[in-house]
Amino acid sequence: MSTFTCIGQPQHPSTEWLIDGLQQTFANEGYEYLNTPEDDIKLVFNVVDRETPRPYRRKAQGTFVVSIVETEERPQEVHKEAYPYLVRSLANHLMYVSHLEDSTELYFLTPEQGNYSMSFDNNKQDDQVFDQIYQRLQPLASSQLVIDNDFYEDLPESLWNGDEITDSLSASGKKLDEMNLLPAPFPLEDVLSERDIRHLKKLYGIGGLSYGNLSARKDEENFWMSASGIDKSQMSEVGKDFLHISGYDYEKNKMKVSIPPNITPKRASVDAIEHWMIYKEHPEVGAIVHIHAWMDNVEATEINYPCGTVELAETVARLVKESEDPSRAVIGLKNHGLTITGRDLDDIFNRIEGKIIPQVPMH
Numbered sequence: 244m245s246t247f248t249c250i251g252q253p254q255h256p257s258t259e260w261l262i263d264g265l266q267q268t269f270a271n272e273g274y275e276y277l278n279t280p281e282d283d284i285k286l287v288f289n290v291v292d293r294e295t296p297r298p299y300r301r302k303a304q305g306t307f308v309v310s311i312v313e314t315e316e317r318p319q320e321v322h323k324e325a326y327p328y329l330v331r332s333l334a335n336h337l338m339y340v341s342h343l344e345d346s347t348e349l350y351f352l353t354p355e356q357g358n359y360s361m362s363f364d365n366n367k368q369d370d371q372v373f374d375q376i377y378q379r380l381q382p383l384a385s386s387q388l389v390i391d392n393d394f395y396e397d398l399p400e401s402l403w404n405g406d407e408i409t410d411s412l413s414a415s416g417k418k419l420d421e422m423n424l425l426p427a428p429f430p431l432e433d434v435l436s437e438r439d440i441r442h443l444k445k446l447y448g449i450g451g452l453s454y455g456n457l458s459a460r461k462d463e464e465n466f467w468m469s470a471s472g473i474d475k476s477q478m479s480e481v482g483k484d485f486l487h488i489s490g491y492d493y494e495k496n497k498m499k500v501s502i503p504p505n506i507t508p509k510r511a512s513v514d515a516i517e518h519w520m521i522y523k524e525h526p527e528v529g530a531i532v533h534i535h536a537w538m539d540n541v542e543a544t545e546i547n548y549p550c551g552t553v554e555l556a557e558t559v560a561r562l563v564k565e566s567e568d569p570s571r572a573v574i575g576l577k578n579h580g581l582t583i584t585g586r587d588l589d590d591i592f593n594r595i596e597g598k599i600i601p602q603v604p605m606h
């Protein structure tokens with residue numbers, strides 16, 4: 244059975260009402276409430292203080308943490324004000340509760356920089372809000388991350404310095420930068436202690452919070468992909484910037500990465516599982532680009548599953564499969580961005596040029 248808990252002390256009666264209601268709703272839906280969290284607890288609601296947003300320190304990767312932050316004002320720029328709390332409290336999801344005179348506004352933020360909102364009237368606190376929150380959070384909380392890597396020092400020596408494909412990835416990374424599609428990585432060092440950064444890296448295997456990625460097929464089984472947390476406009480080194488992804492180990496739930504010997508590799512992008520599924524299913528796909536931007540008339544996912552989950556990978560792979568030409572698909576990831584397939588990287592850039600909308604629609 245999935246277990247959950249709520250920790251921290253709400254300051255405002257509306258937040259107390261919210262937490263009680265959520266506790267009731269999740270319990271009604273079959274989640275078991277624990278007073279003392281067990282190591283592999285599934286879901287934690289963590290009410291954090293604005294001054295010192297203390298993280299909940301997960302023992303397991305599968306623990307989904309929703310941080311709750313209260314404010315007395317309506318945020319002017321939700322993302323700018325609230326996103327640092329998501330990072331500082333090491334959460335998978337942030338609920339930013341804005342207590343206004345007559346109403347309460349709820350803003351939800353994801354690590355992928357997505358957000359959506361709900362609100363309710365303070366005078367008629369309607370229980371429906373709990374179901375709405377449950378419907379949004381439950382699929383995310385129960386999704387499965389595939390972000391661990393297994394490194395094999397078996398990359399053929401002829402590839403240690405890259406090949407024409409890594410050259411094309413490097414050129415494409417520069418192009419993304421010129422198109423303004425590489426938002427600055429979130430400055431983790433500015434808001435997190437060294438200990439917190441270590442915790443994030445250990446648990447989530449991320450090298451940093453940067454956004455977007457790109458890959459290109461090497462052959463039937465393998466592809467090259469940008470590594471996690473790197474500056475995609477400056478890619479040069481094999482094992483650090485470009486990773487040679489050679490498969491997915493179902494049993495261990497890990498991505499397989501081939502590297503040159505005697506290096507300390509960077510981690511694969513969390514979306515490697517998604518790219519892997521698409522390459523495997525569609526031999527004619529030669530390249531994939533993922534950006535946090537949008538285009539008109541795209542088919543989009545209905546649930547904003549987190550990056551690096553099997554569920555997101557499967558949903559995107561299914562939409563690619565259902566598209567008119569899977570080797571030239573543009574798939575929308577709700578509240579997040581686009582995944583674009585092509586015969587090769589040039590094919591992708593030729594098709595998207597002039598059609599990119601910088602702002603991802605949020606709902």
Ligand SMILES: [Zn+2]
Binds near residue numbers: 454455533534550580
């Ligand atoms: Zn993304």
